[in-house]
Structures are given as structure tokens and as C-alpha cells.
Amino acid sequence: MTDKTSNQMWGGRFAAGPDAIMEAINASIGYDQRMAAQDISGSRAHAAMLAATGVISDSDAEAIREGLLTVLSEIEGGKFSFSTALEDIHMNVEARLKEIIGEPAGRLHTGRSRNDQVATDFKLWVRDQLDAADAGLIALIRALLAQAEAGADWVMPGFTHLQTAQPVTWGHHMMAYVEMFGRDLSRVRDARARMNESPLGAAALAGTSFPIDREMTASALGFDRPAANSLDAVSDRDFALEFLSTASICAVHLSRFAEELVIWSSAQFRFVTLSDRFSTGSSIMPQKKNPDAAELIRAKVGRIFGANTALMMVMKGLPLAYSKDMQEDKEQVFDAADNLMLALAAMEGMVRDMSANRESLAAAAGSGFSTATDLADWLVRVLGLPFRDAHHVTGALVARAENKGCDLPDLSLADMQSAHSAITEDVYSVLGVENSVNSRQSYGGTAPTQVRAQIERWKASLP
Numbered sequence: 001m002t003d004k005t006s007n008q009m010w011g012g013r014f015a016a017g018p019d020a021i022m023e024a025i026n027a028s029i030g031y032d033q034r035m036a037a038q039d040i041s042g043s044r045a046h047a048a049m050l051a052a053t054g055v056i057s058d059s060d061a062e063a064i065r066e067g068l069l070t071v072l073s074e075i076e077g078g079k080f081s082f083s084t085a086l087e088d089i090h091m092n093v094e095a096r097l098k099e100i101i102g103e104p105a106g107r108l109h110t111g112r113s114r115n116d117q118v119a120t121d122f123k124l125w126v127r128d129q130l131d132a133a134d135a136g137l138i139a140l141i142r143a144l145l146a147q148a149e150a151g152a153d154w155v156m157p158g159f160t161h162l163q164t165a166q167p168v169t170w171g172h173h174m175m176a177y178v179e180m181f182g183r184d185l186s187r188v189r190d191a192r193a194r195m196n197e198s199p200l201g202a203a204a205l206a207g208t209s210f211p212i213d214r215e216m217t218a219s220a221l222g223f224d225r226p227a228a229n230s231l232d233a234v235s236d237r238d239f240a241l242e243f244l245s246t247a248s249i250c251a252v253h254l255s256r257f258a259e260e261l262v263i264w265s266s267a268q269f270r271f272v273t274l275s276d277r278f279s280t281g282s283s284i285m286p287q288k289k290n291p292d293a294a295e296l297i298r299a300k301v302g303r304i305f306g307a308n309t310a311l312m313m314v315m316k317g318l319p320l321a322y323s324k325d326m327q328e329d330k331e332q333v334f335d336a337a338d339n340l341m342l343a344l345a346a347m348e349g350m351v352r353d354m355s356a357n358r359e360s361l362a363a364a365a366g367s368g369f370s371t372a373t374d375l376a377d378w379l380v381r382v383l384g385l386p387f388r389d390a391h392h393v394t395g396a397l398v399a400r401a402e403n404k405g406c407d408l409p410d411l412s413l414a415d416m417q418s419a420h421s422a423i424t425e426d427v428y429s430v431l432g433v434e435n436s437v438n439s440r441q442s443y444g445g446t447a448p449t450q451v452r453a454q455i456e457r458w459k460a461s462l463p
């Protein structure tokens, strides 16, 4: 029936072939060939089900299933020639199947449409990406745990507004990212559980009159169940949106951490040394070692979030059920997925390789009046001052130290008493950074004992 002079795919209805521009705007084969393996799995499951329900013969199903494996091996071996005239991966595979097995190939599309087919393929593809993100996040969390464990009690400045706030521990800072990436991991798992319903058998939009078994194809493809509404099944792309929004939040976390690594590896901070393996040099300045991987990770959020916004906009006004607009879903998701996986892997490598400079961290921890809050707390605890008064007295002492060009522990007792006469020698016990972090024993606080407890909890919870 396919007449090459009219239209290769629907020659029956169409007298003329498409304009070249029509073909160019219509075709998705340039990118949806990435779903070849998913398309072939879906078709093999569909063919087996059609035979099991008596819709097609066992011998036709067998020929289809075998022929599809041949097509897959041609594609995987780079021997397949993709045709733009055949629009997309679904038509390319089916056309090649016809060349290989002949007439039975025409029976494969019984009780199905490209609408449920593409939704199935794309879901299988996105599900693989969720699994890859799961593995990538676990690897990154493990790298962070190793850093946290090594420096659970190393002191460093904690910042608010990027101004020295209070001393914290290196392990505590690493574990903050473990919590963030841990939530990303749970979002990935939630998304996977929610999306794992099979669209296959929804057909074009209304279901089919053939006695198909949707449970059978769902389970063959690893779905938990068939999607319950055929209109929804072919027009749902929120699984892709959820992947993109989950990826966007994760990319924000990666970007924040990347920003810290850029700052920390500068000559002004020297908190960390990045490995040569994850740095680059400058073509003109011989002294330079640049944190390019961190910078690129910081930037990846732009395209990942861009993909999320783009697909949200594509979907926002679409009436039910399928519209061709939805073909624009794939490139966004492919690009975002590729870049998320790359960013996760690069961050993991950087974290594994980097060394924290314990001395620089400690020196910075002790400067900038980082224990001013400890002093105020001491005034409350020992002298019984209201916190607001203690804040005022401490502020006066910080100003005094600033004038003298020294830090709080360097002030004499006489200096201290000029701000409040009841201050005693005991105050110095709280001004050291080690004492400061050790005192932060509240649950989730920065004290090394608390940090180690969180490290243990995380290690026990990972697979």
C-alpha cells in the first residue's frame, strides 16, 4: 500500500507527499532514535500479548518478536539507516521490520497507536534516567560521607551572608549537602513510584475494541499497573515534568555546592585543593589552576531548569488528548538528563579527589569574631544577663577588639570588664573555636559527636 510517490506512511489517504519543510518540522527521528531499545521492548511485549489474547497468531507474533531483535541489533551495531520521511523511531522500526519479515509486520500495530506507543517508550526512557540519577546521587552521597568522616571535627567558619558567623565543623558542612542530595534521592524515588504505570493499550485515546490484556504488557515492561484512563495515559507528560523539576532542584543543590568549591579553592580562601584531574590550567597564566568542572556544574542548572520551563510551557494549554506539540518533550528531557548525569558524576569525582586544608579552615574559623555568640551565651548562662543585654555587651567587646586589631580571645580581662564588670577569667573557656563547636550538642548541631551520629545514620541507611 505504501506508494513512494504519495506518502510513505499514510499513502491511502494522501495523494501528495509532504513538502520538504513539512517533513523537517514534523520529523523527530533525529533525536527520538535514542528510544529505539524502549520502542522495541514495548513492541515485543505488545506482540506477545496480541498472541496470548488470540488477536494475532503465535507464528506472526514470533516472527515479529524475532524480527524486532534483528532491528535492534542493526541499530545498536550502527547499521540502521534512519529515514526522516518515516518521521520517528516508531515508524522507522516498523518499516524496517516489514522489510525483514514481510506481511506479519503489518499486524504489530493492532490495538495500539503511536500515541500510547510514544508515551510508553518515553516513560521507559525516563524511568531509566531516574534509576541512573538514583545511582549517581548515592555515589555522590558516599563521597560526601567520606569527606565528612575524615574531617568530622575539623573547625571552619560557618557563614551567613558569606560573613563569618559561628565556627562549624567540616564534617557538618559536608553533611548539609548529604541532607540535600538525600532529599533529591527521595524525590527521584517518589517520581519513579508515581510514574510507573503503563500507557500501552490506551491506543489513540479511547482504548481499543480488541480484547487486549493491559496487565500483561504492563508487567512485561516492569510497570506496576496499567494507567487507569486512556485519555490521561496518552496525554500525560507530568512524569517528564516531575523528572525535570526533580532534576532542577538537584541541579540547584549541585550549583550551590559548586559555587562553594569555586570560592573555597581560591587563593583568598584556600579551604580546599581540587585535584589536577578535576582542574584545568590557563593558556597564558602559568600559575593558574581553575575549577572549571565546578563552574560548569554551577552553570548546568541553567539548561536543566530551562528544559523544565520549556516543557511546562509546551504542556500548559494543550487540550486532551494527544497533540503534536508533545513531540517537543523529548529533546528537553534528553538534554537535561545527559547534563544532570554528567554534573552528578563530575561532582562525585571532584568531592572524592579534593583535599580540605585543615590549617586554613582552622585559621579562618578563629578569625572574624566567630565566637561572639559564645561570649554572649556565656554572659546569659553565667552572669544571668538577658540575651539582649548580653548581645549589647558583646557588641561593645567586638568593637573594642576591632579597634585594637585583635580577636576576642586576645582581649585582656580588664578589657572584658570594661564592658561588664562581673566578667571573670572563665569567659576565655568559651572563646576557643574547638570549645565553641563542641558545645553545639543540640540535635543536628555542629558538635563532632552530633556529626558522627548523622554520618552513622546515613551509612546505615544506604544500600
Ligand code: ARG
Pocket (backbone or CB within 6 Å): 028, 032, 087, 088, 114, 115, 118, 322, 324, 326, 327
Ligand atoms: N513522533 C511522535 C511524538 O514524538 C509520535 C506520536 C505521533 N502521534 C501522532 N498522532 N502523530 O510525539
